Amino acid sequence: MAPRKSREAIDISRVRENQALSHPTGGPEGHRPLKLLEDEEVHLQKGGVKLTDFEVRGTLGTGTFGRVLLVRHRSSSNDPSSQSHFALKVLRKTEIVRLRQVEHVNAERYILSRVHHPFIVDLFATFQDSLNVYMLMSYIPGGELFTHLRRAQRFTPDVTRFYLATIILALKYLHSYNIIYRDLKPENLLLDSRGYLRLTDFGFAKIVDDRTWTLCGTPEYLAPEIIQSDGHGKAADWWACGVLCYEMLVGYPPFYDESPYGIYEKILNGHIHWPRGMDPLSRSLVRAFLNPDRTQRLGNMIGGPQDILDHPWFRGVDWDALERREINAPIIPHTSSSDDTRHFLHLPFPPAAEIPGLIQEETTSAIQRFDPIAYQFLEF
Numbered sequence: 001m002a003p004r005k006s007r008e009a010i011d012i013s014r015v016r017e018n019q020a021l022s023h024p025t026g027g028p029e030g031h032r033p034l035k036l037l038e039d040e041e042v043h044l045q046k047g048g049v050k051l052t053d054f055e056v057r058g059t060l061g062t063g064t065f066g067r068v069l070l071v072r073h074r075s076s077s078n079d080p081s082s083q084s085h086f087a088l089k090v091l092r093k094t095e096i097v098r099l100r101q102v103e104h105v106n107a108e109r110y111i112l113s114r115v116h117h118p119f120i121v122d123l124f125a126t127f128q129d130s131l132n133v134y135m136l137m138s139y140i141p142g143g144e145l146f147t148h149l150r151r152a153q154r155f156t157p158d159v160t161r162f163y164l165a166t167i168i169l170a171l172k173y174l175h176s177y178n179i180i181y182r183d184l185k186p187e188n189l190l191l192d193s194r195g196y197l198r199l200t201d202f203g204f205a206k207i208v209d210d211r212t213w214t215l216c217g218t219p220e221y222l223a224p225e226i227i228q229s230d231g232h233g234k235a236a237d238w239w240a241c242g243v244l245c246y247e248m249l250v251g252y253p254p255f256y257d258e259s260p261y262g263i264y265e266k267i268l269n270g271h272i273h274w275p276r277g278m279d280p281l282s283r284s285l286v287r288a289f290l291n292p293d294r295t296q297r298l299g300n301m302i303g304g305p306q307d308i309l310d311h312p313w314f315r316g317v318d319w320d321a322l323e324r325r326e327i328n329a330p331i332i333p334h335t336s337s338s339d340d341t342r343h344f345l346h347l348p349f350p351p352a353a354e355i356p357g358l359i360q361e362e363t364t365s366a367i368q369r370f371d372p373i374a375y376q377f378l379e380f
């Protein structure tokens with residue numbers, strides 16, 4: 001059965017993690033892969049940009065502790081080629097602290113500000129006011145893959161191949177910097193105006209040398225080693241690729257139940273129901289990703305992610321052309337203008353009192369002087 005509503009991520013913190021990331025200077029060198037952008041190279045362009053430069057045009061989505069707004073930069077020209085609309089993720093500080101997500105939010109900012117890839121959402125600037133922290137990102141207008149998949153019910157192998165291949169390139173890129181993503185699902189994949197996917201929501205992303213132990217992610221997409229608290233790493237993202245591939249081809253995830261506990265049981269039990277119409281090569285790809293033994297899992301063996309690119313299911317894919325965005329995407333979302341929100345839920349505007357820094361300027365130094373929570377988000 002296909003869940004119709006977006007699935008919520010869970011996080012049960014077992015260990016203090018991401019300490020290096022929440023450290024104002026970025027933590028010990030050992031946690032920073034060599035090629036990832038250094039502080040001084042980070043492409044955030046806050047210089048001169050203020051929260052009050054933006055007007056709110058709508059609400060694009062809501063999450064566990066905040067919402068994502070569509071905003072327009074007031075002084076941008078009306079030139080359609082210049083970017084004037086952005087997505088502004090607004091996270092309420094008290095909720096972040098109450099749900100013990102300070103380290104995750106700081107990690108999201110730290111990681112997103114340092115990565116740059118055609119299939120990953122861009123982060124341009126971050127801010128804070130007395131109530132919230134804000135992340136200014138590119139507005140991706142085509143809606144969630146989740147919505148398109150539920151509308152189509154299932155995708156053909158060719159359509160699935162296009163989307164899965166882009167995600168594999170994005171994960172391969174992240175893993176090359178020792179970043180694990182940990183929340184792959186169609187709800188976190190947005191279609192840009194050309195129909196290419198952009199990975200969003202880096203709330204659970206983490207830099208790891210080897211393994212980590214926090215139980216987080218979305219039940220249907222959790223690898224067995226996460227459920228068993230066995231320590232998990234990059235292999236858990238490749239497991240999630242198997243779940244995503246199955247869900248795109250079949251229309252519902254391979255392990256499904258009404259309760260998270262039931263889902264965990266099915267994942268650990270490992271039985272996969274194969275619909276009759278599913279071709280053997282697709283089955284072999286999904287099975288290779290959904291190997292409970294992570295040492296034998298596709299993407300995590302001696303050949304690394306290259307084994308995925310070489311899998312016969314991907315035969316014919318021009319990986320370089322795909323990364324250069326030269327291949328026609330299967331679904332081109334209808335959008336009439338850069339602020340078109342037809343692919344998003346039409347949620348109410350937030351009350352002005354809930355976004356004080358967008359309404360009236362609050363200086364960072366004043367916030368940090370008077371706001372007892374602010375110091376936890378020093379980098380914002």
Ligand SMILES: Nc1ncnc2c1ncn2[C@@H]1O[C@H](COP(=O)(O)OP(=O)(O)OP(=O)(O)O)[C@@H](O)[C@H]1O
Nearest residue numbers: 060061062063064068087137138139140200201203
């Ligand atoms: N850059 C963007 N452009 C357009 N819409 C976006 C963008 N980023 C997020 N959204 C919309 O807002 C929704 C919530 O965003 P996101 O998942 O980042 O928030 P969250 O608070 O971390 O959510 P969750 O509780 O699921 O972790 C997305 O599913 C998407 O519909």
